[in-house]
Structure formats: C-alpha cells, structure tokens
Amino acid sequence: MAAKKQNKSSRKSWGHRLTAEADAATAELLASLDVDVALWKYDIAGSLAHAQMLSEQGILKKKEFTAIKRGLASVAEDIEAGTLDMPLALEDIHMVIETALTDRTGEVGRKLHTGRSRNDQITLDLRMWARDAAETLAQHIAELQRAFVELAERDGKTVVPAYTHLQRAQPIVAGQAMLAYVEMLQRDADRLADCRKRINVCPLGSGAVAGTSIPLDRARTAELLGFPKYSRNSIDATSDRDFLAELCFCCATLGMHLSRWCEDWIIYASSEFGLLELHDAYCTSSSMMPQKRNADTLELIRGRSANALAQLVGILTLLKGLPLAYNRDLQDDKRFAFEAVEGIRQAIAVAPGIVRAATLRQPDLTSGYLDATSLAEYLVNKGVPFRTAHGIVGTIVAEAERRDLPLSDLSLDDLQAHSDAIEADVATYLTAENVVKRYAPDGAAGAKQLTKQLRFWKRTLA
C-alpha cells in the first residue's frame, strides 16, 4: 500500500526532473487536495469535453476517446462512492483523476493532457464551479425575497415606527421595512448576474500561458461546456481570478445585507422593543440561564458577514502584486472563494424559514412623536416655510415632552399658541395612523405605495 503510494508519487507530472523528496511539511503545503476535491465533477466534465474536441479534431482516435470517456465515467463513479484512493502526494484533484484514468486505460490516458496545462484546466474548473455557485446563491436570494414578500403581504399593513439612529422617526406600514430588504437582495441578485457574465468565459486552450501548437478547436470545447464565449488572451486567461474576487464581493455585500437585517431583528426581538417574535425553531437557550430565548440564528447569520468580507480581503490581497502569469500563490484562491460562498450559503439557507415563521407585534405608537414631521408639513400647506414650520413644531414637541403628552393630546389652543396657522383640521395630520394615510409620493411608506410595491415584486419573483 505504501509502496503503491510511492509509485504514484513518482508519477507526479514533474517527477522526471526533480528527484529530491519533499518532506512531510512540504507535501502538506504543496497539496491542495483537501480543498480542490470539491471540483472533481467539473474536472471530469472539462476533461470529457477536451477529449471529445481532441477526437473531433482528429488528435485523438475515436477509440481512444471512447476509452477515455469510459475511464472518466468509472473514475467519477468511484469518487461519488467515496472509494477512489486519493494519495496526498498527487497534490491535487486533477492529478488524482488523470492518474486514476491512466491506471484504468493505460497508455491512452496519457494522451488526455494534450494541448492542455494545469493552468488552463484549473481555471476552467473554477469557472464552472463559480457559475454554479452564483446560480445557487441567486436561488437562495430569490427564496428569501419571496419570504419577505409573503410576510409583507401577511402583516405588512400594520403601522409601526420607522427608526433612524435607532430613535423613532416617522410611522410606516411595516411592509415598507420588509420590502427594503427585498430591494437590497435584488441588487445582490443583479450583481451576481453581472458577475456571471464575466465568469462565463471558457479559458481552455490557453495552455500554461502562451497556448499550444496543437490545433485545438476552442469554440467547440466552449460550446460543449455551455460557455457562450472563450477567452481572447492566453496570458490573461491563465492568470485571471477577477471572477472569484467579484464573486467574493457579491458574497460580502449579500452578507452585509443579511447582517443589517439580523441587526434589526435582533433589536426588534428584544423584550424592550418587543416588535417581533421569532419562532422557537430559530432560537436557543443558555447552558446556565434557564429562562433565555436567544436569537442565535440571527446572530450567526450576522457573524457570517464578517467571514465573507474576510475572504474578499484574502483574495484581493493574494492577487495584488502577482507578476504575470500563473503563480502558485493562486492555489489559495479556492480557499477564499469556497469559504465565502459556503459561509454565506449556510446563512442564507436558514433565513427564509426565520422570516416566514416570525410574528409581528403591534407596538405602542403614541410615544416618540412620530407625527411631528406631519405637523410641520401641515404648516407648510398653510403657507409657513418648511424651516420655520420645523422650528415651530420643535417647540411644540418640547412642550408636549414636558407635559408627557402625545401631540394629538394637545388642545387646539395649545397648538395655536405656537402658530396661528394651525386650525381644527390639524387633527387629520396627527397620530401615526393618520400620518401613514397621507404619504403622497411613490416609494413612500403608506399602504397604497406598499400595494404597488407588492404587485411589482410578486410579478418579478414569480
């Protein structure tokens, strides 16, 4: 068994010239197998397409291609089943698969790498992975958007305070806050779609850095693998990792949005705010304090945003200052990209359940002077310049605060003492419920604007 491993080790792609044995620590550093094993399906798909193209170009004989196709299928089966031997000495999944293929097919397996280098092979695999990752994230985003839309439909017309600076600001229908997250998520989806355009370029055929003298049909390989186009420049194609950095950025921004949402809901779910009740399934308690009911899932999701940002920093720092073209530093690109996507995927997978199971509670709306701005706008309608109106209302609020009353409990006399522009109709501008009814422009936080937004989103997310 050990002997067999050593045998394989000597078949490393570069085994013929460098003879000294790397020690264990070196082998550990050089190996990426623990990470890039995740790429095996893409590696096999890429090899298959490459072999088919070689065969169509007459570079492989029909029979050779058939043998390779069968060999790769059998290797895939074994990986799927978890039975393929993967000696660390082979360093990466590409050599594991090629070695296994050659073990099974003999000589012909040694032809697979014709006109190909690990440099274009790995970036092909990464692009196929990234394409799937972007798609998976997009589906999770849409699912979370649908959850918020459902919540907004169910509970969205409840009038609640909007907060700025975590202080009560203006009254809103609650759905306005729920749909704010849908907006953020839509930008995430749009960014992922834009990123996908840059992912979706086939690098195969670029060789190690300069291409090859083998007459490959790059358009055909690209077509077989579902790429709408192939790369224009072999040096760039083998050293470009922008698409991973951009995917990490998409994760970081998505993570930031999730974090903002969780921050809100953690606060709203505190007993002091009491705006929101989370379902037990998404809470845990304490090992010491028997009464606790903590929003742990929200906190874990919030924390994951730090992870995505970290990976973005990692990959951009990795790339900074690398000379052309491929450098082995790039081995760690996967570490960052996989971690960014997987960390966020785990987080967003839980989010729709949390949203759908949440219960909104009706808060007290009489404190916080949520109708102060409305009163100022009432004065504007009566011809008072806004700044002046703002000042008058500031003074009225100060008085109401001293007397510990909501504005609607001040008498008309009290109000008129501050401005003779105030008349009896002022009542319809006071109380949170009245204010919400008066919101006028598109996009404001009233029920009719909510209805319009909900219509848009249900159409868009259908």
Added chain:
Amino acid sequence: MAAKKQNKSSRKSWGHRLTAEADAATAELLASLDVDVALWKYDIAGSLAHAQMLSEQGILKKKEFTAIKRGLASVAEDIEAGTLDMPLALEDIHMVIETALTDRTGEVGRKLHTGRSRNDQITLDLRMWARDAAETLAQHIAELQRAFVELAERDGKTVVPAYTHLQRAQPIVAGQAMLAYVEMLQRDADRLADCRKRINVCPLGSGAVAGTSIPLDRARTAELLGFPKYSRNSIDATSDRDFLAELCFCCATLGMHLSRWCEDWIIYASSEFGLLELHDAYCTSSSMMPQKRNADTLELIRGRSANALAQLVGILTLLKGLPLAYNRDLQDDKRFAFEAVEGIRQAIAVAPGIVRAATLRQPDLTSGYLDATSLAEYLVNKGVPFRTAHGIVGTIVAEAERRDLPLSDLSLDDLQAHSDAIEADVATYLTAENVVKRYAPDGAAGAKQLTKQLRFWKRTLA
C-alpha cells in the same frame, strides 16, 4: 465676525430643541464639511431640480423658484471663487448652502427643504458624484488601454519569454503580455458600467425614511437630474450605500490590476531582467546614491492598490450591522469612497504616459528552454502520448542543462538517443522564434493571434 458665526450656529437645522453647546472636539467630530465640500456642485444641482419640481407642482410660486434659482447661482459663484464663508458649526455642505441661500433670499430660502430631508439629499449628491467618478475612471481606463494597444502595435511582435512563477515558460510575442493588461482593464470598465446602473437611481423624494405628505413629482426630479429611474422604497433609498461599496470594489480590482502590471514592469526594468527601459520622466533617483534610477512611479501605483482595498474594507465594515435606516455612521462613507476613487485616479492618470514612453529591449532567448513544450508537442504529432513526451523532454532538458546548451544546439543523434520518434524536422519546432510561429488556437501568443486581437481592440477602443 465671531458673533455672526454664533448666529449661524444657532440656525443649525435642529437648533430649536437642543440647547447645550457642543464643545470643540464634538464639533470637530460632527462636522463633515472638510470632506463633503467636494459635493457642492451636486448639492446645488439637486436643490435646483427639487425647487423646479416644487414650482411645477405649485408648491413653490414661480417667483419663489426664480429667487431660489438666482440665490443658488450666486452661492455657486461664491463657492467657485472661494469666497463663501463656511463655518464649521454648520457641519456640512448642505447646511452651508441652504444657510447662504437664506441669507440672500430671506424667507423664501426657508422653503427649499420642503418635502426633503438631509437623508435623501445626501444620497442624491453621492449618487451624482459617483456617476461622475465612474465616468472619469472609465475614461482613464480607456486611455490606458489605448496606450497598451499602441505599445503592442509598435513593439508587440518582438519575441520575449513569458514567465510563470517568474521562471521562463514559453516564448510569446511581447504584445500578448501588453494586451493581457488590456483584458484586465476591460473587465474593470465592464464592472464600472454595471455599477453605474445601480448608481443611476434617483432617491430624492424619500424624505428622512418614510417619504412625505407633500405631493412631490419624483419622476420629474429624476428626469431633471438625468436619472433614468427613481427608487422604489424610501427606507432602502435613504440607507443604501451599496453603490459606494461597489464603486470601491471597482477601484480595488482596478488597483489590483495596476499593481500586477507595475510588479511586472518593476521586475522587467531591473538591470538583471533588462527587458524594459522606462523613461526618465517616470523615474527618480536617491538622496544618497547618485547612480540610482528607480521606477518610483510604478511603485507608487502599485502601492495605491493597497489604499483602494483598504477603503473597500472600510465601507463594508461601516455598513455591516447597521440597523435600518439612516445612522450617522454613514457620514464616513464619503471618506472611504472619495479616497478610493481619488487614490486610484491619481495612479491611473500617470500610467498611460509610462506605457507610451517605455522602450522594450530584445532579451536573450537561448536560455530557459523556452522551446521545451514545443518539443513535447512535436513528439505528440509523431504519436507519442503527451505525458510520455513530457517525460522524454524532461530528460532531454536535464541533459542539455548539464551540458549548458540550448535544445537547438543538441545534435539530432543526441535527441534521438531519447526517442526514436525524433527526426530531422524537429528543428522547425526548436528555438523561441520557431515556437511562436507554430501557436495554433485563437488567443495563443503568436503574431497572427496578436494581429487579430489588435484589430479587435482598435475597433473597440476607437
């Protein structure tokens, strides 16, 4: 004068309720004027459009609008001339402008802020700034691309080594490396264009967080300011800074590309590599060592990539975990975005000059066995499986190294000793010059592929 300042201070937008005086350190912390003064043109343009819309809606009288228009024009003139008094106590450029307007127009100036909040005002200004910043960067990118294309046209057919791992890899026409940067820059341009779509949404009319009861015509304001659409949700609109984070990411990626290019050229310009001579205008010497000729400009550009990444981290960290909606933390968004854009702008502005003034030197091509891969592919053509061919050539190279000879100086007998597939025609696969001629697929590093790429880029960048 001091009295006048205090007077202004008391006119702060919130001066009516909060009476205690902030001390100097607090005033310094609260003020963003030193940074956001850069937004003054956008602030005036936004106010003008808002006022015109208010007037068209009948909320301002024709005469009032005319007075505001004149007032804003006169304020703009004074800012342009550097004569406007900007007391720190007014905190930000918005209050500076509104206060100056009111000083000049009296009562009517106090009507400008009708249906508007600093929250939608500032993000409007930022979006207009970001739109221009993206456009400026795009122009610099195109100019740098043109410089690389010109260099590739002038010197691009010279055969040079391509490097991977900073070791000689395969021979290329030099233009292939120059156009690799053009590819990177094109992705930067594409990303900026995608970012611009998300910048280009008018937030005005969202008020502080929930909108307003004033019947604004948001479509009209957007149209006046050249926005193709306006925001759908007031809470999101007032707290969204994605567009700044995305702009910072565009800068970080662009910076990373510039850094990779500079790293290459700093190495190529070393006396040891000697591939490239930089023009004196872009070098400096040493205060102590009279012989030095350092590529300082390239190093400064390389360094700036760190700055752009830093600002990206700053803005994403700032945003992480902020509850809805506007929080004052956001005051520092400008700090990051301005610094990211300005740092990169300074760097990329110098780059085209460096590129155009550079001189390529013909390197020695006989060392480094640049034709080894070609020899392996020769064997493939003779029916030897690639992996086997790779092994044979490895052994041949090892022998040539021992004898300190290039492959083309080995005799046919020497070569045939390693494989009887080798025949006299092998000569046409050896030497860097021959190799370059044989590159077959699209995107490879030969002269004909270069010509095709150049044609593409000249059309695209015209």
Added chain:
Amino acid sequence: MAAKKQNKSSRKSWGHRLTAEADAATAELLASLDVDVALWKYDIAGSLAHAQMLSEQGILKKKEFTAIKRGLASVAEDIEAGTLDMPLALEDIHMVIETALTDRTGEVGRKLHTGRSRNDQITLDLRMWARDAAETLAQHIAELQRAFVELAERDGKTVVPAYTHLQRAQPIVAGQAMLAYVEMLQRDADRLADCRKRINVCPLGSGAVAGTSIPLDRARTAELLGFPKYSRNSIDATSDRDFLAELCFCCATLGMHLSRWCEDWIIYASSEFGLLELHDAYCTSSSMMPQKRNADTLELIRGRSANALAQLVGILTLLKGLPLAYNRDLQDDKRFAFEAVEGIRQAIAVAPGIVRAATLRQPDLTSGYLDATSLAEYLVNKGVPFRTAHGIVGTIVAEAERRDLPLSDLSLDDLQAHSDAIEADVATYLTAENVVKRYAPDGAAGAKQLTKQLRFWKRTLA
C-alpha cells in the same frame, strides 16, 4: 515666482541625472508633501541631532553646526508661522526643509545630509511621530477610563439587567458594565505600551540601505533624540514599517472597543430600552423631523472603528510582498498611519464627555426572569445536580411566562409542584435585587466586587 519654483525643482536631490520633466499628474503622484508636512517638527529635531553628532564627531566644524542650528531654527519659525514656501516640486517635507536651510545658510546646508539618506531620515521621523501618537492615544484612553470609573462610582450600584444576545440575562450592578469597558481600554493601553517598545528604536545611521563609510556615532544620535536603543541592521531599519502596522492594529482594536461601547449605549438610549439618557450636547436632531434626538456622536464614534480597520488592512497590504529594502510604495504608509491615529483620536476625544454627562435610568427589573439562574443555584445548594436544576427552572419559567408573572410572584406551592427541594427560603434567591447580593466569586457583578474593582482602578489610573 514660477521661475523660482523651477529653480527649486532643479535642486531636487536627484536633479543631476534625470532631466526629463515629470508632467503634472506625475508630480502629483510623486509628491507626499500634503501628507508628510505633518512631520516637520520631527524632521527638524532629527536633523538637529544628526548635525550635532556630526559636529561632535568632527565631521562638521563647530561653526558649521552653529549655522545649521540657526538655519533650522529659522526654518522652523517660518513653518510654524505658515510662511515657508513649499513648492510641490520638492515632493516632500525633507527636501522642503533642506532646501530652505541651504537657501539661508549657503554651502554649509549642503553638508547636513552627510551620512544620511531619505530612507533612514523618513523612518526616524515616523518613529518620533508614532511615539508621540502612542502617547497621545494613551492619555485619551486613561481619560476615558477615568470617566467610566467616575460614572461607576456615581451610578454604579444601580441594579440593571445584563444582556447576552441582547436578551435579559442576569441582574448586575450597573458599574460592572461600565468597568467592562475600562478593562477593554486597559488592554488597549497595554498594547500601545508594548508597541512603543518597538517604535522606540533609532534607525538613523542606516543610510539608504547599507550604512555609510562616514564614522557616525549612532548611540549619540539616539541619545539626543531620546531613543533607548538603535537599530541593529541597516536593511531592516530602512524597510521596517512594523511599528506603523502595529500602531494601526492598536487603533483598530481600540476602535472596535469604542464601537462595542457605542453600540450598547445607542441601544440603551433608545426610547424602548430607556436605560440611559445622553446629554443634549452629544445629540443632534433631524433636518426634517423636528422631534428627533439622535445619538449622533455615538454613531460617529462607532463608524470610526471601520476607518481604523481599513487603515490596518491598507498598511499590511502595502507591505505584503515588498522585496527588500526601501520601495516607494512605502510613501503611502503615512497615509494609513496618520488616518488611523487621527480618526480614532477625534473619536476618543469626545468619549469622556459623553460618559460623564450621561444619566442612568432605573429600568423595570421584574420582566425577563433575571433571577432564573439564581433559582437553579438555589436548587444546587439543596443537592439537585445543576443540569437537573436548570431543567426544573426552565419548566417553572415556562409556567410563569404563561401566567405572565415574575418568579417571585409564584406561590411556594406553585414552585414546590416542580421540585420538592424548594422551601420557603427560596424567596431570598428571587428578585434581581436579591440575586445581585448573592454573587460570590471575585469579578462577579455584585456591589462588593464592584467596590473592589473601583479601588483597583482608582489606584491604577491615579
């Protein structure tokens, strides 16, 4: 005037060999004067010590030293007064000062740079700046610690809820939370003191990279400038910027602590929590909403933590992968370090005022089952294993929640229904006030532990 500037430009230290004129963009990129002007005092102090040492070594004549001393003093006066001409073409503050000196002293000024390079000069200046910056920050930290200690002395015995996961956890004396910040800040102070050891090494005498043949007395220069030791290796000395990275890390950690504190207090100051009232001097209102009273200063301080982290990323990324020794990328080191220190300094300068002026409010302690853990520990005292006790209390809390009662309002019968270990003495373990009295170990959140901590801190911070 323009002529004079050109004249100066030709006196750039490297003016003799490189003749082509840098264009405006290049000049802008090369210049660091706008940033490093902040170092002028250190530059003059360093030059003075260098000259005195040269004179003591007989390298400068007594008279020459006197002339240089007078010249530097006069330059210093003019910089102080803001009257020194600082043409951008001189690039940095070092050349500005040396040029001004030579203008005033003639030939002798040209001797100042003997045995010195800008490379050791700039890192000397930076180390002196960093030493002062660390000292300034340390003073601000101590001041903020004292403010928290004063608050803890004044209001610290009030019983309030401690929160974990932003849910009510156990009752504490409020001072325990206030002193938690003092602990954090103490670690910041300790880190700064450790960093200072690494700052406080004199690099002068290392020349450009390799030293000099001039017989400098490095110990003497170090002594004159208050450095306890000087650097051991010229290459390291001229390229080391660890001390700036470490200072940035100290700022980032300090910023993170300030951010945690602000997050707490922003939440506590919400009307929903109502635990804390901030003084008007540290709040602002809204331009639109007349009733608002926002904790803007806390939010700005919280935001600054993002800035410090950004600068840390910037400097570490800048340094990553730079070959030995000095590279011009390092010009941007100042940008990061100055911004990190200044950003945090502005924030922390405001903090003690906020703390001292804050008013604690007594919250309701009957909700949240703050005494649940105490009840479990009561059962432990009666011999029930803790995990079992935890389970029993969990069930009791569930019942109390259903009946909307605090634990202390359950009857003894109710309690005994869950465990016959419960007896009448259970009452002394219930209610938040009773719980706090029972805290036993050092460091727990009771009044006696607070007294001990306060004694420690008053002694330490005296």
Added chain:
Amino acid sequence: MAAKKQNKSSRKSWGHRLTAEADAATAELLASLDVDVALWKYDIAGSLAHAQMLSEQGILKKKEFTAIKRGLASVAEDIEAGTLDMPLALEDIHMVIETALTDRTGEVGRKLHTGRSRNDQITLDLRMWARDAAETLAQHIAELQRAFVELAERDGKTVVPAYTHLQRAQPIVAGQAMLAYVEMLQRDADRLADCRKRINVCPLGSGAVAGTSIPLDRARTAELLGFPKYSRNSIDATSDRDFLAELCFCCATLGMHLSRWCEDWIIYASSEFGLLELHDAYCTSSSMMPQKRNADTLELIRGRSANALAQLVGILTLLKGLPLAYNRDLQDDKRFAFEAVEGIRQAIAVAPGIVRAATLRQPDLTSGYLDATSLAEYLVNKGVPFRTAHGIVGTIVAEAERRDLPLSDLSLDDLQAHSDAIEADVATYLTAENVVKRYAPDGAAGAKQLTKQLRFWKRTLA
C-alpha cells in the same frame, strides 16, 4: 441509531423550553462541532480543574469528583481513539463531552456544570488553545531564525548588491540581508510574547455574564490550569476576544514578513537574477512545460500572508459593534483564529528547510555602480559638501554609463575632470569589495558588523 441521536438532541442544554425542531439547515448553521472539536483536550482539562476546585470547595463530594475524573479520562481516551460518537445535534464539543460524561457517570455528570456557563467555558478553552498556538509559532520562528543565522554564517560574507526599488543600490555582505529577516522575525516573537500576557488570564468563574452565587475559588482553578492570574470583570471576561484578534495580528505580521522574504527569494532565484539556487525538494515543475523548475513553496508561503490578513479582518469585523456581552456571532471567532494560525504554521514549518538548503551564487558586481555613494563620501572626506559631492558623482556616473564602464575603470584624469578634490587614493573607495570594507557605523552592511550581529543572534537564539 437515529432514535439514539434524537434522544441526545433532546438533552441539549436548552432542550426543556424550546420545543420546535430546527431543520437541517438550521442545525448546520448552529453547529460548531466541525471546528471546535479541535478544542477537546482543553475542554477536558478545563472541566477537570473546575471539578477539582468544586471538590476542594466542598461543592462536589470527593467521590463525585473521582467519578467525574474517571469519566473525563475515559471520554478523552475515546476521542483520542476516534471512537466517540459526536452527533451534530449536540452542536459543540462542550456538550459532546458533557453528554458523554453523563452517559458514563449518570447523575454526577450533571453536576459538572455547577457555577459554570458555556460562555466562560468556551473562552477558557480558547485561551488555553491560543497559549499553545503562540508557543508553537514562537518555536517555528526561532527555528527559522536559526536557519537564517546558519546561512549567514555559511555564505554571509559573500559581497552582493543590496537593492532598493529592485535596482542595485549599495554593496553588502550577503549576511546583512539574511539577518534582516531575523530582525523581522524577532519582532514577531516579541509580539507573540506580549500577546501571550493578555491570553494568559483565566476567565473561569465568570459564568454566563455576571458570575454566580456558588462560592468558586477562582484563584485555585487558575492555578490548576497554569494561569498566573484570573479576570477582573465577568462581563468583559465572557465577551473579550481581543486575545484572538491580537494572535491573528501576530500571524498577519509574521505572514507579511514571510511574504517579503519569499518575494525576494523568488526574484533572486529567477534565471535573470541568478543570485540563489533553491533545492529541488522545494521546487516543482509544470504539467505542460517539461523544463520548468518553479519556486512553488516560496509562492505558497507568500500567498499565505493573504490568508492571515483575511482572518484578522474577519475577527475584527466580527467583533465590531457587538453589544455586551456574549453574542452568538462569536461562534465564528474560532474559524478565523484557527485558520490564521494553521495557515501560517503550515507555511513557516517549511521555511527553515528552504533556507538551509539554498545555495548563494556570486553575482557580477561590476554593473550598477554600487560604489557611487562611496565615491561621494570620498569627496565629503576631501571637504566637499555632501549634496555637491552627490551632484558631481551623478555626472561621473552619467559619463561612465555612456562609455559603458564601471567607475573603477575610469582613469584618474577622467575623474579629476569632474572634481579636483579627487586624488589617487580614490581607488580604495571604488569597487564593491572596497566599499564593503569601509562601512563604519554599527548596523552597517560590512563584514565586521555582520560578525557582531551573528554573535548577538547566536547568543540570543541558543
């Protein structure tokens, strides 16, 4: 089997109150077992000390302690052997161990958690891990320092160029560059030692946030676990993760140093520089290009610096803005700290081998005018002011460049044409070899300064 797992799941510490089942995605998000399993030894050690202290305090009976001790030992054995069942539903290693203990000891196992919370337990485990991690890194650092010192002893007197801006600067003995890395590493060691002081504080006894009414002897637990002191404030103790952030910073700085070294050596090992030959054991070749010999290990090490910085950003971002005290976001702290330490550990483990096996090659010293500064200093000795001398030498170098000669090949007449201060003794200031002999001050790059440094390091690292 499935039944057994569900059974365990219901024994989760908070299983009594929250009944709804978390779905699979939620369970995956909540679980940290895959990461924190690495802490098992520390968790058992901590539990053991806690139990012993409880027993010494009379809270556990002697017999109970013995049972727990035996139980923990048997659990440890099974974990070591890899036979302990670790159901994901138990979430973390703490519950896995406590559950296994209770399975084996019955009732008494349920007493272990008396006066303890997962909040102080986890930070105890982390501190013990961090203490070991810092120690491991310190040993690797010392080993790498020794390798550089050995190399400097073996090959360090060879005269080579020092580079600034990657251009030849002044001549040095090669050991000066090797010992520059030793200086950097020493600062890393010092920082780790400083960090260790802040790690080495025992948090146990702080409970969930406020302590406990159980009379723990915190000094005793600390003593049993080798901590010189215990924490002063329970809120801080349970929420402080500074020590992990600082450890990550130590890794990031160490990584940055390793990256600088690798950057140097990758460049020096290029065929163009040819200063250094790496041993085959640390190089790999290419899958396509049979001649390649790439410094892959150096590139991987360089890349790892990006990883360490990423983790530092992750943990600081995670902590930013967390309210007091423990929040579940902190679960991801381990992810960052473990990855930072392990990534750097893998890299630095390989480094000493690379250094010891490297071969220095004697470069050509006649190009690059390495003696220009020396010539200027010759003129200074003859009374020419340094700036004037710098200018004269600049002109001489320009002439020598035109004639393609080293300075030492210019005739005395040629030299005197530029300055009549030049006499025949100038020859002893020219050529790199002569220059190196003249370096005067401590820390300069001559052989005698090297000897002094070597003496210091051999004593220090012994």
